[in-house]
Amino acid sequence: MAHYVMLVSFTDQGARGVKDTPKRAEVFKTMAEKSGVKIHNFLWTLGQPDVVVVVEAADDIAVTALSLSAIALGNVRTQTLKAFDAGQMREIVSRMV
Secondary structure, eight states: OEEEEEEEEEOHHHHHTGGGHHHHHHHHHHHHHHHTOEEEEEEEOSSSSSEEEEEEESSHHHHHHHHHHHHHTTSEEEEEEEEOOHHHHHHHHHTOO
16 A cells, blocks of 8 residues: 555635535545545645645555545645655665666
8 A cells, every 4th residue: 555645725616615624524534435545644734735635545546536536526626745654765765776
């Protein structure tokens, strides 16, 4: 399973309905479950981005499908970063030439 950091920013529509953001987070969690994506942390932040979500997924396709599903609702835009833990980073640097 790979780790990903999703940076989430509200669209104008999402900002207008910001009072609903806790409800939308629950909808997102349900969508993640259905997509086979495990949410490790869901954090609202000050500044940009508005939300940071740390997830674990079997592959890039699963997390991309989840991201596109969220975007399609019109409340957010996302940027997804693939993340590596210390063990993975050790393996990466061991392969450097």
